[in-house]
Amino acid sequence: MNLDHLLETPIVYLKGVGPKRADLLKSELNIFTFKDLIEHYPFRYVDKSKFFKISEIKGDMPSIQIEGSILSLNKLGVGKSKRLVAKFSDGSSQIDLVWFKQIKWIQSSINLEKNYVVFGKPNFFNGSYSIIHPEITESKEYSKIKSNFFPVYSTTDKLSRVGLNSRGISKIIINLISNLSKKIDETLSNEILRKLNLPSLHESFINIHQPSSIYQMQISSKRLKFDEFFYLQLYLLKNKLLNKKKLKGHDFKIVGINFNNYYNNVLKFDLTNAQKRVLKEIRKDLAGSAHMNRLLQGDVGSGKTLVAILSMLISLDNGFQSCLMAPTEILAQQHYETISKELKSIGVNVQILTGSTKKSQRKVIHEKLLSGDIDILVGTHALIEDSVQFKSLGIVIIDEQHRFGVAQRGKLWKKNNLYPPHILVMTATPIPRTLSMTIYGDLDISIIDELPPGRKVINTIWKSDRSRLQIISLMKREISLGRQIYVVFPLIEESKKLDHKNLMDGYENLIREFPLPDFQISIVHGKMTNEEKEYEMKRFVDGIANILVATTVIEVGVNVPNASVMIIESSERFGLSQLHQLRGRVGRGSDQSYCVLVSGDKLSSEAKKRLSTMVKHTDGFKISEVDLEIRGPGDLMGTQQSGIINFKIADLIKDNKILVRAREEVKSLLKEDSDLSKPKNILIKNRLQRYKSQEMNWGRIS
Known part of the structure; x- marks a missing residue:
């Protein structure tokens, strides 16, 4: 029996269903076919022995x-x-x-x-x-x-009204199983089944719905979870392999005068071991003939920008230009100032192009890009405009990739005629290992998991509204020492009127506590124009304002080393990732820094867990694991990317050991038989073809 032919039968034709029930199964549970029904797995079992x-x-x-x-x-x-x-x-x-x-x-x-x-x-x-x-x-x-182990299925009130409560769903699944009397086609090789001691797919489908023992249920569940992870990893890693074969890149074999001059004579401190390791991985990519497509993860302040500078110098040593794209003008400006200051003494020509660049300057930049006079171009979305053409673009660095759409990033690929430029995507948002193996499974991943020496650990304090006097006292002490302070309020679309009022009330209170002319306070919120926001932010960046009050999340990458205190109002309303990013805005200088989480008294257990995690941990990757545990993978990555991780039975958090094992097996399989052409792997090859057409409907992430 061909599994696919039978299981693609519309659900209306199953005994015990009929048109009315079929319509409800479609609208309530997205069950359209026999396959959808048999993959509607129990969420628990009841012992009725x-x-x-x-x-x-x-x-x-x-x-x-x-x-x-x-x-x-x-x-x-x-x-x-x-x-x-x-x-x-x-x-x-x-x-x-x-x-x-x-x-x-x-x-x-x-x-x-x-x-x-x-x-x-x-x-x-x-x-x-x-x-x-x-x-x-x-x-x-x-x-x-x-x-005696009875499955319990998720259902709805509408389905229960037509007899399809958990028991009713179990009955129609038993009817379906009775139609599977002949063996269902296997999807894994005998070698993998023997090696991992897994049951056949046929046995697993039957025993997940009708187990005679706890062991039988567990081993069937493990097999079906392994299948989901195995084929996702096979799809991703095979894609990665194909891209490396098909997508050629410029080979940068030379590490020459620009890199060595900067590294030996300009760089004032040693790289961390993590930076050295990551740079080695990038150099290996650039020296090969394949196109580099690498994700660089690093916590706030870990030194990703320095790795980007060194990568761009390798491109320059091989006769190619580079560009760095940031999501906002203020970030682009900061990158430009940092890079041009670092490279000024070795004569590297760095320019900036943003939406506010004057037409006359823009024309000069366009000409110098085409002539090759500009070595590094820093900018925003303005870089992807058709009028921006390079003489020879070698590497593109994309900062905070989740801010850019796939189509926008794709435009950068077309800036070269012969080969696409190498791509290095940087993010300060720590991604749990299990998620990076799925969402970014077809990218090479580098992680900077070490902060530069001399950085003091940020002291994170959780205070209630009742401790306002203590908080004001801390602020006044830090300002008297010449330091600056962020005060951030939440802004949620559903309650933005109230949130705006809370911000303005907070701002008025701060003005009373910190009056002119002794103190200067800047404010940034959504009702201001971009020009007003830029002006207020610049006052803070330039050290004129002592305090910056904001509703929006302070831009990732904004660098004010003199800021030593981050106060987060209504902190229980922020997610863990947001809280960690905000905390990363301070602690950039040599002074002791503080992050004060201010919350109400009545908190949910989830909010308490988030805030206590922030007090306990400073490691972004540990925080991201807790965030994954609390929110689940779909919510963590946002709706755009949640489709890839919509598993039927597997769970990224609970089943991460099965995921790791599945990835290891796929790597081993592709190492031995990259084309899946050996007779023993024909089953896997055929199943992968069906998987591509049935399951994968998402575009490349990077």
Whole structure:
């Protein structure tokens, strides 16, 4: 039997479904085909191996199972108290079974002449026990069930009204399994199955829905999870392999005068071991004939910009230009100032191009780019305009890649005629290892996991609103020492009017505490024009303003070494990643820095976990793992990228060991048989082709 042909059958044709149920399965659970149904896996199992007597019911018992017959069935009450009550007897004692929902359907489905198995939680009320909304199965039907481990499926009220509660879904899945009497086509080689001691796909599909033991359920679950991870990793790593073969890049074999002059004579400190390791990985990429497509992860202040400068100098030593694209003008300006200052003494021509560059300057830059007089161009989205043409672009550095769309980044590829420029994508947002293996699985990844020596650990303090006097005292002390302070308020679209009011109230309070002319306060919020925001930010960057009050997240990369305090108001409303990024705005100089998390008293358990994590950890990668745990992968990466991680049964957090093993197996497989042409791997090759067409509908991330 061909698995795909059978499982692509529309769900309406399955026994026990029909048109009405089929429409609801489609709209409520996205179940369109047999395949969708068999992949609607249980989210837990209930052990129903033991039967109780009604006389044994006592205290606060969990859900129990009893067997007997229904003596009477009556509708009682009116309005919201309307209910269906059945007198149930096991031959020696009686108990009430009560339903408040689906009364009509349940009443029509019960036969007083038949025996039933009842499962539910006993409830003690008015001196007697009852079971509210029990599961009820005919004894004759129950006897056909082979397992004592009963699956529990997610469902909805609409489905339950047509008999497709968890039990009803289980019934139609059993009907489907009875259609799978012949063996389902395997998707893994015998070698992998033997090596990992995994059951066949056929056994796994059956036993995940009808396990006869906990072990059988666990091993089937492991097999199906492994499959999901295996084919995602195979798709990503095979793509990566193909790109390396097909996408040629300029080979930068020379590390010459510009790099060596800067490294030996200009650089005032040693690189960290992490920076050296990452630079070595980049040099190896650039020296080969393949196109580099690398993601550089590094916590705030870890020295990614220096790695970018050295990479661009390698490009220059090989006769090529470079460009660095930042998401905002203020960031581009800071990069430009840093890079031009660093490279001025060795005669490297660095220019900047942004939306506010004057037309006359723009014309000169365009001409000098084409003539090759400009070595490094720093800019914003202005760099991707068609009019911006290079003589020979060798490497593109993209800062904070999640701010740019795929199409925008793709335009940079077309700036060269022969080969696309090498791409180095930098992010200060730490990405958990399990996510980087999925979202960025087809990129090479470098991580700077070490901060430069001499950096003092930021002291993170969690305070309630009641500690306002202590917070003001800390601010005044730091300002008296000549330092600057950020005060950040949340801005959520749903409550932006109230949030704006909170910001303005906070600003007014600060003006009273820090009056002119002794203190200067800048403010940045969404209702200001870009020019106004730039002006206020510049006052803070130039050291004129002592305090910067803002609603928007302070731009990643904004560098004010003199800022030593970050105060985050209503900190419970920020995500962990935002809190960590904000904290990274301070601690850039040699002074002790502080991050003060100000919160209300009534906090959810999640908010408490976020804030206590911030106090406990300064390592961005540890924080990102907790963030993944709290929010889940889809939410962590945002809706754009969540499609890739919409697994049917696997879980990136709980099943990361299976993911790592699947990736190892894929690497081993491709090392031995990169084209999957060996006879033993034909099954895998065929399944990969189907996987590409059925599962993968997302574009390249970078």
